[in-house]
Structure formats: structure tokens, C-alpha cells
Amino acid sequence: MPEPVKGLRERKRLETHRALATTAVRLVAERGLDQVTVEDISAAAGVSPRTFFNYFASKEDAVVIAHADTAERTQRTIDKFLATPAEVSTPRAFVDAMKEDFAQVDENREEWLGRMKAIQENATLHSRAVAMNHDNIAPLIEAIARRTGVDPKADLYPALLLSTLGGAVNAVLMLWYQHDGRVSALDLLDDAVETLLAGLPEPGGRAR
Amino acid sequence: MPEPVKGLRERKRLETHRALATTAVRLVAERGLDQVTVEDISAAAGVSPRTFFNYFASKEDAVVIAHADTAERTQRTIDKFLATPAEVSTPRAFVDAMKEDFAQVDENREEWLGRMKAIQENATLHSRAVAMNHDNIAPLIEAIARRTGVDPKADLYPALLLSTLGGAVNAVLMLWYQHDGRVSALDLLDDAVETLLAGLPEPGGRAR
DNA sequence: CTGCAATTTTGCAGTATCTGCACCTTCGGG
DNA sequence: CCCGAAGGTGCAGATACTGCAAAATTGCAG
Numbered sequence: 314m315p316e317p318v319k320g321l322r323e324r325k326r327l328e329t330h331r332a333l334a335t336t337a338v339r340l341v342a343e344r345g346l347d348q349v350t351v352e353d354i355s356a357a358a359g360v361s362p363r364t365f366f367n368y369f370a371s372k373e374d375a376v377v378i379a380h381a382d383t384a385e386r387t388q389r390t391i392d393k394f395l396a397t398p399a400e401v402s403t404p405r406a407f408v409d410a411m412k413e414d415f416a417q418v419d420e421n422r423e424e425w426l427g428r429m430k431a432i433q434e435n436a437t438l439h440s441r442a443v444a445m446n447h448d449n450i451a452p453l454i455e456a457i458a459r460r461t462g463v464d465p466k467a468d469l470y471p472a473l474l475l476s477t478l479g480g481a482v483n484a485v486l487m488l489w490y491q492h493d494g495r496v497s498a499l500d501l502l503d504d505a506v507e508t509l510l511a512g513l514p515e516p517g518g519r520a521r
Numbered sequence: 522m523p524e525p526v527k528g529l530r531e532r533k534r535l536e537t538h539r540a541l542a543t544t545a546v547r548l549v550a551e552r553g554l555d556q557v558t559v560e561d562i563s564a565a566a567g568v569s570p571r572t573f574f575n576y577f578a579s580k581e582d583a584v585v586i587a588h589a590d591t592a593e594r595t596q597r598t599i600d601k602f603l604a605t606p607a608e609v610s611t612p613r614a615f616v617d618a619m620k621e622d623f624a625q626v627d628e629n630r631e632e633w634l635g636r637m638k639a640i641q642e643n644a645t646l647h648s649r650a651v652a653m654n655h656d657n658i659a660p661l662i663e664a665i666a667r668r669t670g671v672d673p674k675a676d677l678y679p680a681l682l683l684s685t686l687g688g689a690v691n692a693v694l695m696l697w698y699q700h701d702g703r704v705s706a707l708d709l710l711d712d713a714v715e716t717l718l719a720g721l722p723e724p725g726g727r728a729r
Numbered sequence: 730c731t732g733c734a735a736t737t738t739t740g741c742a743g744t745a746t747c748t749g750c751a752c753c754t755t756c757g758g759g
Numbered sequence: 760c761c762c763g764a765a766g767g768t769g770c771a772g773a774t775a776c777t778g779c780a781a782a783a784t785t786g787c788a789g
Contacts, residue, residue, distance in 0.1 A: 371645075402723065403723045404721050404723070436655035436656070437579075439652055439655050440648045440649045440651070440652035440655070441648045441652075443648070443651060443652040443653075444647055444648035444649075444651040444652060445651075447644035447647050447648070448644070461723050461724050461725060462724070462725065463724050466699055467699075467700075468724065469692060469693070469696050469709065469712055469713055469716070470716065470723065470724050472691075472692035472695050472696060473688075473689060473692040473693075473713050473716060473717070473721070474721055475688075475692070476688030476689060476691045476692040476695075477685040477688040477689055477692070477717060477721065478688070479688055480681075480683075480684030480685040480686070480687055480688030480689075481681060481684060481685055481688075483680075483684045484677060484680035484681040484683070484684040484685070485677070485681075487680050487684075488677050488680060491674055491675075492675075501677065504677055505677055505681050508677070508678065508681060509681070509685060509720070509721065510720045510721060511720055512717070512718045512719055512720040513612050513681070513682055513685065513717065513718060515610065515611045515612070515669050515678065516669050516670075516671050516676065516678050517669060517670065
């Protein structure tokens, strides 16, 4: 994984984004969304309020969007997904490709605990968070459609796979937060995917 | 289904909500979210802007929340779900219980087409719509936990089932919209659930 | 190391969203 | 017919967000 070295400018931009994002998460987790203004966040991060809006379209986004380069990250996920050998089933391949990104939850535990706290306590944040980044949906569906060889506009499968896996991720994050991040989010995700790919058999064990 | 007759006051309240919601959907589908102000919607629905905010916490909500009595509707779903015979598997029982509410998509086709158009074209609306109504999540998880006899705080299953089914509903609505509502949303939902409960086998037919 | 071009930051002015409060109207029950 | 409860409305004000142009910063070529 070469992690291409960008220019200083680009790096600074990512840093500013991270600074605003982590500051927003911290303040909102402490006080609640409506007790924190954009001015508060900007001041604590050392930029002007106007600059805040150069990075985020809304206050909510600052809490929810952890990194500035979501598009590139999505592209990396897609590349990895499409490069997976054909012996691996499409759902498995997709989950594996997602994991690299998902690992940041365990890696940045404190930040994500704060983010989840904020999200659970506020309906507006919740909806922003649960939804996948709007712009990334289409490419992901496209990639799944390509691998399975179906028409993404006509066939349900690509959107269904993406949406249900997204749902699984949300459930995992919720439970991870309820356990105070004392379990591995990646492990929980494995459990979830196993259950999901088994057709959601109920815990008691009765078949469908 | 007795549909309890409420007083005139209650009925008028529901009507006003519906009027604002359908007006908002229509205007936003026509012009786009940011070309419609709260004042526009209120004027077209014949109430003051201040009254608009007695019904909706935000402009987005007016597009996304079709009915004023979501809590009661959720409760009815839960009742139906818990009253389903034990021979039916939990996922099936849950889907069946949801269907009554989901049928409004086919019944109010024009309105839902407009709503989906608005949602697809705007990231903010998209996130609000994809997320289940924040207050209804906990009761639904609670109900699933009760039926399966697990602890909703410790076991992944209830949240996983709810989230993945929610994802399936989203995928169905997306495809339904792409087909201009010319297929039955309920039928699509059946397809989606079948695939989901089979463990998401890929279209080609290879096993997992 | 210097000047130039590109990019980023910032202030400012203006619009729109959303809330609290007080007042008024309307409905429903006795 | 009257009274209490609930909804509707206007107003004042805080905050969110955008467009624009000036100022500052950075990368690079010479």
C-alpha cells in the first residue's frame, strides 16, 4: 500500500479537515449538537467560521465525515473489490474490501466513541450518519453490478447488497458503542456478515 | 382494522400535516430543495411559516415524513409483528408486519415518485430519508428482541435484522423509482426479502 | 532567493432556517 | 353558553449558510 505522498498543500488540507472533524466530535459529544455553534468549532480548531464552510457543508457533516478524501477511499475500496479473485463470492469480496476502511473504528477508538455518542443522541446526526455518503453510492453499485454482470438500473441485486451491508455496518457500530468499544468492531462485523450470509437465521436456531 | 375516529381537531391536524407534506414534495420535486423556501411551502398550503415549524422541525422533514402519526403506525406494526404465530420465522413475521405500511408507496404512487425524485437529487434529503425515524428504532429493536428472546443491548441480532431490512427497503425504493413506479413496490420487496433470507446469493448462481 | 501563479483563508453583506414567547382564535365538553 | 385546552400566528432574535472579492500562503520556475 504505497500511500502516495501528496504535496504539502494537500496534506495541510487534510490536516485542517481532521482538526475540524475531531474538534466537532469532541465538543458535540460533550455538550450536544445544539449547544455547539460553528463559531465554537472553528475557534477551537483555529480557523475562521468562513473557512469551516469551505470544508463542510453543514455543522452535522463535521461530526459525521471523518476524512476529507472519502472519494479516494471509496475508489480504493472499489479497486480492491474488483481485484478479488473470482473464487470468492461477491458479498465476501465486498466485505473484505470494506474492512480496510472500517478498521479505523478500532484504530481511533476514542474519536469514534465520541462520534457514536453524538449520533445516538441526536436524530439529525443519526440520519446523516446512517446514510452512506451520497456521492459514493452510485460508483459502489456500479462496481457490484460489474462484478456480477447485471444491469445496475434494472436488477435489484447491486443496490440490495450495498444497502443491506450498509445496514449491517450500522448495526455493528451501534452495538460496538453500547459495549463502549470494548469489543473489536471488526470482529462484530464478521459476526454480522456471517449471520447475514446465512440468511438471518434467528438466534434460537429455528430455520427460515 | 377499526381506524379509530378521532375528534375534528385531531383530523384537522393530520390534514394540515398531509397538506404541507404533499405540497413540499410537489414543489421540491419540481424545482429542487434549495429553490423552495419554507415560506413557499407554507403559502401554498395556506398556513403561516410559523405554523410550518409547529409540524416539521426542518424543511427536509416536510419532504420525507409523509404522515403525522408515525409513532402510532410503528406501534401498529409492532403489535402485528408480535401477534404473528410462532411458526413463522422472525424475519418473515417482521416483513409481513411492515407491509401494511409499505403499501402506501403503491397506493400513493405519484406522491412517492415525487418524494423519491427529490430524495435522489439531494444528498441532505437522501440521508434523512434513508434513516429510519430515530424515535422508532428503539421500540422496533425491543420488539424483535422480545420475540427472539435475546438481550437487545448485548446481542447483535435485533439491530442487525432491523438495519438490514431497512437497507432492503431502501434498495427497493430506489429500484422502484428507477422503474418510474411501473412495478409494484410490494412485489419488489418480496424479491428483495427472498434474496436476503437466502443469504444474498449472487445473480449468477454461484454459492457462497 | 525571488517573483509569479495557483490555492486557501478570511471578512463582510445578505438570505434563510429555526426557536421562544405572547397573543389570539377555535374547538369540545359540560 | 362558557371555559379550558389546543392550535395558529406575528415578532424578535440567534444561528446557519452562501457569494464575492481582498488578503495571505504556498509551490515552483528561473
